[in-house]
Amino acid sequence: MNTIYNFSAGPAMIPQDVLNQAKQELQNWQNLGFSIMEISHRSKEFIEVAEQAEQDLRDLLHIPDFYKVLFCQGGARGQFSAVPINLLGNLKTADYIDSGYWSKSAFIEAKKYCIPNSISIKEQINGKTSLLSMSQWDVNKKSAYIHYCPNETIDGLSIYEEPKFKDKIIIGDFSSCILSRSINIENYDLIYAGAQKNIGPAGITIIIIRENLIGYTSKISPSILDYKIISEYNSMFNTPPTFAWYLSGLVFKWLKRKGGLKKIEELNQIKSHLLYEKIDKSNFYINTIDDKNRSKMNVVFNLVDPNLNEIFLKESFESGLIALKGHSIIGGMRASIYNAMPLEGIQSLIKFMSYFENRYG
Numbered sequence: 001m002n003t004i005y006n007f008s009a010g011p012a013m014i015p016q017d018v019l020n021q022a023k024q025e026l027q028n029w030q031n032l033g034f035s036i037m038e039i040s041h042r043s044k045e046f047i048e049v050a051e052q053a054e055q056d057l058r059d060l061l062h063i064p065d066f067y068k069v070l071f072c073q074g075g076a077r078g079q080f081s082a083v084p085i086n087l088l089g090n091l092k093t094a095d096y097i098d099s100g101y102w103s104k105s106a107f108i109e110a111k112k113y114c115i116p117n118s119i120s121i122k123e124q125i126n127g128k129t130s131l132l133s134m135s136q137w138d139v140n141k142k143s144a145y146i147h148y149c150p151n152e153t154i155d156g157l158s159i160y161e162e163p164k165f166k167d168k169i170i171i172g173d174f175s176s177c178i179l180s181r182s183i184n185i186e187n188y189d190l191i192y193a194g195a196q197k198n199i200g201p202a203g204i205t206i207i208i209i210r211e212n213l214i215g216y217t218s219k220i221s222p223s224i225l226d227y228k229i230i231s232e233y234n235s236m237f238n239t240p241p242t243f244a245w246y247l248s249g250l251v252f253k254w255l256k257r258k259g260g261l262k263k264i265e266e267l268n269q270i271k272s273h274l275l276y277e278k279i280d281k282s283n284f285y286i287n288t289i290d291d292k293n294r295s296k297m298n299v300v301f302n303l304v305d306p307n308l309n310e311i312f313l314k315e316s317f318e319s320g321l322i323a324l325k326g327h328s329i330i331g332g333m334r335a336s337i338y339n340a341m342p343l344e345g346i347q348s349l350i351k352f353m354s355y356f357e358n359r360y361g
């Protein structure tokens, strides 16, 4: 049997080392005779796991002390609501940068709480999709914050520039690119990310927030979305998804063993470069995104002849290359190549693409 490589966009691949460790300790965690899923989140054993995971995340991203790290539920979509609830204050509008499906979805949810300002930054230049650079973003003086999505998981579009807006609160939906490269946390006020793309299991959402922004909800805000309450209870106001928290912690340790974000960033650069190079060199596959905005996590591409899509998906699947189908709203193909995808997976995909092209091209 071929080695299986899973290109799912999310829930996505988890490092084999991490799964092996979880398997080994599943039924007898820390010699307690039962699993980590079966102990209280308030036990000293679990609190140690939770605190260690936070510390490892802080180390990986160099998170300063004046930022809080919260572990929540409700996914990134929960944050689409939590962000306006916590950060609008008395203001009536907020800027939502529109770069694709997910940033647009955040905007639509925000309409329940304010009159958000949607700022489209997509443009077509010589048949390529490109995103305006930050200096060209038409932000509004009266907005409470600027929300944007540095990696559009479905569209395969990325923003690598770091935000530097004077006197503006900057919020980033990092769901599909957190921990894929090093960033300067201080350029952001709030970062959130669902774990199921580039960390591990679904069910936990990570929030990194500048401490002084906590505490501005109104009386009717749901407690479970209130950063102040979550923070006061050390992310245990309600029962947290303990297994997902533990497994995320194992992934953070794995990242540290791999050499941290500098190393992972180099590897992600190599992996995505190989794949885009393969696409660009052929007349059979195509990607029409401007180089500077190409995602290193979600590589979207089309077959020039869409009649071959079904057979491409069937044969790639049979070769052990799983979940290459693009999202239904975009069509075509998408290879999600998060941190857990080894270089061999990319090489295997490229080999298959060449074989397929030779056969049907």
Ligand SMILES: *Cc1c(COP(=O)(O)O)cnc(C)c1O
Pocket (backbone or CB within 6 Å): 010, 074, 075, 076, 077, 078, 102, 149, 151, 152, 153, 173, 174, 175, 176, 194, 197
């Ligand atoms: C997957 C994804 C979401 C939605 O995440 P949920 O955890 O399902 O709510 C939001 N934003 C981005 C960028 C995503 O990739």
